[in-house]
Amino acid sequence: MRRSRAFIPTTKEAPSDASLASHIYLSRAGFISQVASGLYSYMPLAKRVIKKIENIINEEMAKAGAEEVELSFVTPAALWQESGRIEKFGKELLRFRDRKENLFVLGPTHEEMMVDMVRNRITSYKQLPINLYQIKTKFRDEARPRFGLMRGREFIMKDGYSFHASIADMDREFDAMETAYKKILTRLGLDFRIVEADSGAIGGSGSKELMVLAGSGEDTIAVCSKCEYGANVEAAKRSGRVSIPEAPVAEFNKFKTPDIKTIEDLENFFKVDGYYTMKCVAKRAVYEEDSEIVLFFIRGCDTLQEVKAQNATGALDIVDVSEEELCELGLIAGFIGPLEQDKAKHVIDIDLKDAKNMICGANEEDYHFVNVDMSVLGQAYFADIAAVNEGDSCPYCSGKLSFTKGIEVGHIFKLGTTYSSTLKAEFLDENGKAQPFVMGTYGMGVSRLVAAVIEQHHDEDGCIWTKETAPYMVNIMISNIKETAQVSLGEELYEKLQARHVEVMIDDRKERFGFKMKDAELIGFPYTIVIGKELENGLVQIFDRKTKESVSVNKDEVFDEIMRLL
RNA sequence: CGGGGUGUAGCUCAGUAUGGUUAGAGUACCUGGUUUGGGACCAGGGGGCCGAAGGUUCGAGUCCUUUCACCCCGACCA
Structure with missing residues (x-):
């Protein structure tokens, strides 16, 4: 392709709303054009x-x-009704009717x-x-x-x-x-x-x-x-923590803990690691027909993984609940524990199964249980609901997760x-x-x-296409199209490379060297053959986009050299 | 779907608090000239329904109302 004839509208400035490198460079280098929110036209490159x-x-x-x-892209809504996914997909399905009023989705x-x-x-x-x-x-x-x-x-x-x-x-x-x-x-x-x-x-x-x-x-x-x-x-x-902190020593007891509601408060009050505390995350599980409040119990040092929590309940969705809703069930936020309490469905993290020396809410304002042995909850429902933390150990080997x-x-x-x-x-x-x-x-x-x-492949100057993805492998840059020697060598290489089915662009525009180089770097051709000043000495340069290094090659050897590189 | 923001030249943006020449800059584009190894320089030129619709006013890019579009944070994402 001749650059002088190609539709590649490059710009110096990116659209103001682009933040990602791919978005910025694909826009600037003339690859894509936005037409509406989430809709793009693909330009030739x-x-x-x-x-x-x-x-x-x-x-x-x-x-x-x-x-x-x-x-076919247009699909009859009847099929989606048959599978039941017309509801599940909801508004993501773009629906419309044809002239006979039949419903379709894209x-x-x-x-x-x-x-x-x-x-x-x-x-x-x-x-x-x-x-x-x-x-x-x-x-x-x-x-x-x-x-x-x-x-x-x-x-x-x-x-x-x-x-x-x-x-x-x-x-x-x-x-x-x-x-x-x-x-x-x-x-x-x-x-x-x-x-x-x-x-x-x-x-x-x-x-x-x-x-x-x-x-x-x-x-x-x-x-x-x-x-x-x-x-x-x-x-x-995960298979648990790599290093487990020292367990607190205490008898099973109900302990007065005035206004100690957060895990941080508990850690400070008992001088104990959050690992030995238990937190309750209350959520409302929403099913097709109804919904219920579910209490998820996890270690104080963990956080609830909502996708896992949703899977554990089989709910379509889980949403937050307010303290008032908990109050109505007779639960006091900050003091909820899994023992001696069945006011709502419990799901307990698998890591708490048979855990000992635990501190948890006593389901009574200002009281916590200490030294709880979770094995007393034999029949309780355990599931993997906690998010893994960086540093937790791998479920299959002794490695650490990051x-x-x-x-x-x-x-x-x-x-x-x-x-x-x-x-x-x-x-x-x-x-x-x-x-x-x-x-x-x-x-x-x-x-x-x-x-x-x-x-994955860009730098501050633009795109760096990999060999299998490049829109053109080779860009032949004629530095000054007024120099007939440069033009004729460029044209000769262009013909020869095309004959060998190399995807090649020839930059034959009446522009200056710097302008064309910037343009080539922005677009990201893997190789640019620079035909310029050094041609007087019989030399041209092969510029490698990835390394940004140029090597001088004899003009008679450049064809073989570029074929070797491809 | 909740919260926030922005719409002015192809692009990036000034101008809007306090209404008042013919609406601006840079860049891009066209013409001519000079340049020719890292987005050149000089001179001239074309390009705007100031997102849209209503309203207030002698007068609206600017004030008011409505609406549309786009973006950001979050929720969502087979």
Whole structure:
């Protein structure tokens, strides 16, 4: 492509609302253009990057034996009613009616559509397994889109769905997809981690997220210092504390603790570590029909992990409760304990099971119990509800957990029969018996990957595209287009590189050297061949965007040299 | 969905407290000239329904009302 003819509107200044590097540079370098909140148009450079990412996905999916399809973007609301997700998704589903007043939604994900396509067409175990995917625009009417391509309302996603006759076969495919996704992200040149995740409302027996490590990521993940373990904090497990403080010595007793309501107060009053105190976090668990107050008990040094808490109760949502609501139940905030009290449902953190030497509220104003032995609560309901802390020990080895930030670029689920059951998608097994398909689903955010690459590969001058993602690999910069020798060498290289199918840009604009260099750095071509002053001595320079180093090369050797680098 | 903020030239923003020339700057763009290794310089030029609609006033970018859009913090996010 000739830069003089290309539509690449670069600017010196970023839109005032952009804060993320990817948002700033993709805007400044003329990749994307915002049209409304969460809606972006892809300009030529972005379109090229997207195609490259899609090609890599297609190649790896083909190797893994998945077939590409394309489902319609406009989906009948009836399918969403059938699966029950029209309520679950709520306002995120963009709904509208056609001229005949039939209700439709813009597809935010395509489980229903895919199941609908397969059901009644795949009817025997002999036709299984199959794995179908598409790369397509999705729409979710997010309450708050932000960060450019990172969280748009309209975005491009690769979504794959596999159908199996057994759980074992689904597990096998799940692992195969994990491997394929690893290859894709590795080829894209990304530093990533595969972590255990909360399956959320989609359900299923397990899920993993693919996290691109970046400080600007919206997710916090806990990773082990020694082994491969990593998990989203929403799902992270631990085996307890690495070092346990010395236990206080006391007899079981009810102790007067006037106006001692917070964990900090307790620590100071009893001169004891928060580890040996117990706090109660009261929440209202909201179910489809009704709601109830649930008391979550965790160690004083821990915090409640709300996603875990929600999963433990099976609630659709958990919300805060006021002191007045607790009062109505006869509970006094600051003095609530799990002993001798059944005014509300209890959920106790698993780390408190059989804990000894504990201090907890006595359910009486200004009184706490000391030296409580939790094993007396034999039948109580224990669950993992506490957030892991940095420094907690790994659930699988002796390593320590630490936190890092990640961008969720993929999420793979073992769905099981969740959708096939409700949508009545069945096949006949070896015994001629109807069975719902066992399914897996595999998502990868394509447009988000564009942003993720830049989050991980940029500097103060702009984008640094990796070899597999660069919109153009080589930029030929003619310093002064009035110098015919420079022009003719540039044109010659341009022809030769094109003949070898190298993606090449030639900057033939009537601009000064500095202007063109800044522009090339902002766009982020991996290599720029600078044809300039040194040509008098038979030399040109190859500028490496990543290292910002230039090496002088004889003009007759530059073609071979650049081909060697690619 | 709660709280906050901003809408003036393609872009970044002044101007609005206290209403009053023809609404400004930088940048980008066009013309001519000089420059040509790190976003050049000089001269000239085009470009605005001051987000929209109502109102107050002799007079509104500026005051009042309504509304729309966008952004930020939070809640939410298969």
